[in-house]
Amino acid sequence: MSNKVRSPESRSDVLAFVSENLRRLRHQTGMSQTALAQASGISRRMIVNLEGGDTNISLSSLDRLAEALGASFVALVSDPNAQSKRIDAVAWRGQACESQAVLLGSVPAQREAQLWAWSLGEGDRYEAQPDPMGWHEMVVVTQGCLLIELQEGPVTVKAGDYVIYSSAQPYAYRNVFAGVTKFIRNVVA
Structure with missing residues (x-):
């Protein structure tokens, strides 16, 4: 994918x-x-x-x-004329029509912080490249179940649960479950 x-x-x-x-x-x-x-x-x-x-x-x-x-x-x-921290732009689309990542907004952090709304259709996958050292992700699943493939092994996150990890490693999001999986992703550096 x-x-x-x-x-x-x-x-x-x-x-x-x-x-x-x-x-x-x-x-x-x-x-x-x-x-x-x-x-x-x-x-x-x-x-x-x-x-x-x-x-x-x-x-x-x-x-x-x-x-x-x-x-x-x-x-x-982002829109160079926007006056707010809201971005609300689709940044990724998967193979399944339900699969997309929307960059909701961003605020300054030591380097940057981003808020994303993701959805993955059944069977879809997003494979990420490692971020620089010091970057982290906080993922909260709001619907379905998400499998995150990390170097230390896969992590399954069910609706209502969350995971925090360093994104300075290869990782992937997978929906190996029935239905659409939705999650909120915060990227912080």
């Missing part, structure tokens, strides 16, 4: 703002597309396509671009 941000026709997702924000942040730092490609490890072609609003990209690649620009993930994906 893909961990790519998909660009639906409605453009009601984070890609609606990535193009504008990427170009603006790159110009503010004085970086060329080639320099940004070298600093982030993302191909220049991908950067050209993103700035043109014409591609899909993984969440971890967006993180790498933000890091190379000295910006936060939220600064790269």
